[in-house]
Amino acid sequence: MTAMLVNATLLVDAWRTGVWLFALFALSEVLLMAYTTWTKPLGISSDWWGWAAAIFVLMFPLFSTDFLVTREMIPVWRLELGDAVIACAFVLELSALAFLNTAFTQVPEARKLVRKGLYRFVRHPLYTSYFIAYSGQAFMFNEWLYWLTFVIFVICQTIRARAEERVLSRVFPLYEKYKQQTGMFTPRLGRWPRWSLRRS
Numbered sequence: 622m623t624a625m626l627v628n629a630t631l632l633v634d635a636w637r638t639g640v641w642l643f644a645l646f647a648l649s650e651v652l653l654m655a656y657t658t659w660t661k662p663l664g665i666s667s668d669w670w671g672w673a674a675a676i677f678v679l680m681f682p683l684f685s686t687d688f689l690v691t692r693e694m695i696p697v698w699r700l701e702l703g704d705a706v707i708a709c710a711f712v713l714e715l716s717a718l719a720f721l722n723t724a725f726t727q728v729p730e731a732r733k734l735v736r737k738g739l740y741r742f743v744r745h746p747l748y749t750s751y752f753i754a755y756s757g758q759a760f761m762f763n764e765w766l767y768w769l770t771f772v773i774f775v776i777c778q779t780i781r782a783r784a785e786e787r788v789l790s791r792v793f794p795l796y797e798k799y800k801q802q803t804g805m806f807t808p809r810l811g812r813w814p815r816w817s818l819r820r821s
Contacts, residue, residue, distance in 0.1 A: 671784020
Protein backbone atom coordinates (compact mmCIF):
# COMPACT_ATOMS: atom_id res chain seq x y z
CA MET A 622 0.00 0.00 0.00
CA THR A 623 2.81 2.41 0.87
CA ALA A 624 4.47 1.72 -2.47
CA MET A 625 1.25 2.46 -4.31
CA LEU A 626 0.80 5.77 -2.48
CA VAL A 627 4.38 6.80 -3.12
CA ASN A 628 4.22 5.89 -6.81
CA ALA A 629 1.05 7.95 -7.02
CA THR A 630 3.23 11.04 -6.57
CA LEU A 631 4.41 10.47 -10.13
CA LEU A 632 0.86 11.21 -11.23
CA VAL A 633 1.12 14.56 -9.47
CA ASP A 634 4.45 15.21 -11.16
CA ALA A 635 2.97 14.29 -14.52
CA TRP A 636 0.06 16.68 -14.06
CA ARG A 637 2.37 19.52 -12.98
CA THR A 638 5.14 19.01 -15.55
CA GLY A 639 3.56 17.11 -18.42
CA VAL A 640 5.93 14.11 -18.11
CA TRP A 641 3.13 11.57 -18.49
CA LEU A 642 5.48 8.70 -19.28
CA PHE A 643 6.50 8.68 -15.61
CA ALA A 644 2.83 8.22 -14.73
CA LEU A 645 2.79 5.16 -17.00
CA PHE A 646 5.90 3.89 -15.21
CA ALA A 647 4.12 4.16 -11.88
CA LEU A 648 0.83 2.69 -13.08
CA SER A 649 2.40 -0.40 -14.69
CA GLU A 650 4.33 -1.27 -11.55
CA VAL A 651 1.48 -0.56 -9.15
CA LEU A 652 -0.73 -3.01 -11.06
CA LEU A 653 1.92 -5.74 -11.02
CA MET A 654 2.71 -5.00 -7.38
CA ALA A 655 -0.92 -5.53 -6.45
CA TYR A 656 -0.94 -8.80 -8.40
CA THR A 657 2.16 -10.18 -6.65
CA THR A 658 1.22 -9.07 -3.13
CA TRP A 659 -0.66 -12.31 -2.53
CA THR A 660 2.31 -14.60 -3.24
CA LYS A 661 4.82 -15.56 -0.56
CA PRO A 662 8.55 -15.12 -1.30
CA LEU A 663 10.88 -18.12 -1.09
CA GLY A 664 13.58 -16.08 0.64
CA ILE A 665 14.02 -12.63 2.16
CA SER A 666 17.26 -10.70 2.49
CA SER A 667 18.50 -9.81 5.97
CA ASP A 668 20.86 -7.18 4.56
CA TRP A 669 19.73 -3.91 6.14
CA TRP A 670 21.74 -1.88 3.61
CA GLY A 671 19.75 -3.54 0.83
CA TRP A 672 16.49 -2.80 2.58
CA ALA A 673 17.49 0.83 3.22
CA ALA A 674 18.42 1.25 -0.45
CA ALA A 675 15.14 -0.36 -1.56
CA ILE A 676 13.12 1.96 0.68
CA PHE A 677 14.97 5.02 -0.62
CA VAL A 678 14.33 3.95 -4.21
CA LEU A 679 10.69 3.40 -3.34
CA MET A 680 10.48 6.89 -1.87
CA PHE A 681 12.44 8.46 -4.73
CA PRO A 682 9.41 10.14 -6.37
CA LEU A 683 8.88 12.11 -3.17
CA PHE A 684 12.43 13.48 -3.33
CA SER A 685 11.98 14.58 -6.92
CA THR A 686 8.59 16.25 -6.48
CA ASP A 687 9.55 19.53 -4.81
CA PHE A 688 12.13 20.74 -7.32
CA LEU A 689 10.44 19.79 -10.57
CA VAL A 690 10.24 22.67 -13.02
CA THR A 691 7.71 23.37 -15.76
CA ARG A 692 8.27 22.19 -19.31
CA GLU A 693 7.65 25.71 -20.63
CA MET A 694 11.12 26.66 -19.37
CA ILE A 695 12.85 23.95 -21.40
CA PRO A 696 13.95 24.19 -25.06
CA VAL A 697 11.78 22.14 -27.43
CA TRP A 698 14.70 20.03 -28.72
CA ARG A 699 15.65 19.07 -25.16
CA LEU A 700 12.05 18.16 -24.35
CA GLU A 701 11.69 15.99 -27.44
CA LEU A 702 14.99 14.20 -26.90
CA GLY A 703 14.25 13.67 -23.21
CA ASP A 704 10.79 12.32 -24.01
CA ALA A 705 12.29 9.95 -26.60
CA VAL A 706 14.76 8.57 -24.04
CA ILE A 707 11.99 8.10 -21.46
CA ALA A 708 9.76 6.40 -24.06
CA CYS A 709 12.56 3.91 -24.88
CA ALA A 710 12.98 3.25 -21.17
CA PHE A 711 9.24 2.63 -20.82
CA VAL A 712 9.30 0.02 -23.61
CA LEU A 713 12.26 -1.67 -21.92
CA GLU A 714 10.47 -1.58 -18.57
CA LEU A 715 7.31 -3.20 -19.96
CA SER A 716 9.39 -5.92 -21.63
CA ALA A 717 11.25 -6.63 -18.38
CA LEU A 718 8.03 -6.68 -16.36
CA ALA A 719 6.40 -9.07 -18.85
CA PHE A 720 9.15 -11.66 -18.29
CA LEU A 721 9.57 -10.93 -14.59
CA ASN A 722 5.84 -11.37 -13.92
CA THR A 723 5.20 -12.75 -10.41
CA ALA A 724 8.91 -12.51 -9.53
CA PHE A 725 8.50 -8.73 -9.32
CA THR A 726 9.24 -7.31 -5.89
CA GLN A 727 9.98 -3.95 -4.29
CA VAL A 728 12.30 -5.28 -1.57
CA PRO A 729 15.31 -7.68 -1.62
CA GLU A 730 13.66 -11.09 -1.72
CA ALA A 731 13.53 -14.20 -3.91
CA ARG A 732 10.28 -15.27 -5.56
CA LYS A 733 11.28 -16.99 -8.80
CA LEU A 734 14.42 -17.36 -10.90
CA VAL A 735 13.79 -15.72 -14.28
CA ARG A 736 16.27 -16.50 -17.09
CA LYS A 737 14.29 -15.80 -20.23
CA GLY A 738 13.71 -12.83 -22.49
CA LEU A 739 15.83 -9.85 -21.49
CA TYR A 740 16.98 -11.79 -18.43
CA ARG A 741 19.00 -14.11 -20.66
CA PHE A 742 21.46 -11.26 -21.14
CA VAL A 743 21.01 -8.90 -18.16
CA ARG A 744 20.22 -9.77 -14.55
CA HIS A 745 18.39 -6.50 -13.81
CA PRO A 746 16.94 -5.06 -17.04
CA LEU A 747 14.13 -3.44 -15.06
CA TYR A 748 16.66 -1.35 -13.14
CA THR A 749 18.39 -0.53 -16.42
CA SER A 750 15.10 0.93 -17.66
CA TYR A 751 14.94 3.09 -14.53
CA PHE A 752 18.45 4.40 -15.14
CA ILE A 753 17.61 5.29 -18.73
CA ALA A 754 14.33 6.96 -17.72
CA TYR A 755 15.79 9.07 -14.94
CA SER A 756 18.79 10.05 -17.07
CA GLY A 757 16.30 11.21 -19.70
CA GLN A 758 14.50 13.25 -17.07
CA ALA A 759 17.76 14.73 -15.78
CA PHE A 760 18.81 15.61 -19.33
CA MET A 761 15.42 17.17 -20.02
CA PHE A 762 15.41 19.50 -17.00
CA ASN A 763 19.22 19.81 -16.90
CA GLU A 764 19.45 20.97 -13.27
CA TRP A 765 22.36 19.90 -11.06
CA LEU A 766 19.93 18.61 -8.42
CA TYR A 767 18.39 16.21 -10.94
CA TRP A 768 21.82 14.88 -11.87
CA LEU A 769 22.81 14.53 -8.23
CA THR A 770 19.68 12.57 -7.35
CA PHE A 771 20.20 10.44 -10.46
CA VAL A 772 23.67 9.44 -9.25
CA ILE A 773 22.31 8.67 -5.76
CA PHE A 774 19.51 6.67 -7.36
CA VAL A 775 21.99 4.55 -9.35
CA ILE A 776 24.07 3.88 -6.23
CA CYS A 777 21.01 2.82 -4.21
CA GLN A 778 19.70 0.60 -6.99
CA THR A 779 23.10 -1.09 -7.21
CA ILE A 780 23.10 -1.75 -3.45
CA ARG A 781 19.55 -3.07 -3.74
CA ALA A 782 20.45 -5.32 -6.69
CA ARG A 783 23.42 -6.82 -4.82
CA ALA A 784 21.22 -7.56 -1.81
CA GLU A 785 18.71 -9.27 -4.11
CA GLU A 786 21.46 -11.32 -5.72
CA ARG A 787 22.71 -12.58 -2.37
CA VAL A 788 19.29 -13.92 -1.42
CA LEU A 789 18.74 -15.32 -4.93
CA SER A 790 22.07 -17.15 -4.72
CA ARG A 791 21.02 -18.63 -1.39
CA VAL A 792 17.64 -19.83 -2.64
CA PHE A 793 18.57 -20.87 -6.20
CA PRO A 794 21.86 -22.82 -6.62
CA LEU A 795 21.92 -22.09 -10.38
CA TYR A 796 22.06 -18.36 -9.79
CA GLU A 797 25.85 -18.25 -9.41
CA LYS A 798 26.32 -19.78 -12.86
CA TYR A 799 23.73 -17.35 -14.21
CA LYS A 800 25.72 -14.44 -12.72
CA GLN A 801 28.90 -15.57 -14.46
CA GLN A 802 27.22 -15.49 -17.88
CA THR A 803 25.22 -12.25 -17.63
CA GLY A 804 25.87 -8.61 -16.82
CA MET A 805 24.21 -6.84 -13.92
CA PHE A 806 22.71 -3.89 -15.84
CA THR A 807 24.13 -4.32 -19.36
CA PRO A 808 24.93 -7.46 -21.41
CA ARG A 809 28.34 -8.99 -20.75
CA LEU A 810 30.19 -8.84 -24.06
CA GLY A 811 31.54 -12.13 -25.34
CA ARG A 812 29.77 -14.22 -22.70
CA TRP A 813 26.27 -15.11 -23.88
CA PRO A 814 24.04 -17.58 -22.02
CA ARG A 815 24.16 -21.14 -23.30
CA TRP A 816 21.01 -22.61 -21.77
CA SER A 817 17.77 -23.13 -23.62
CA LEU A 818 14.71 -21.02 -22.92
CA ARG A 819 12.91 -24.26 -22.08
CA ARG A 820 14.92 -24.43 -18.85
CA SER A 821 13.80 -20.95 -17.72
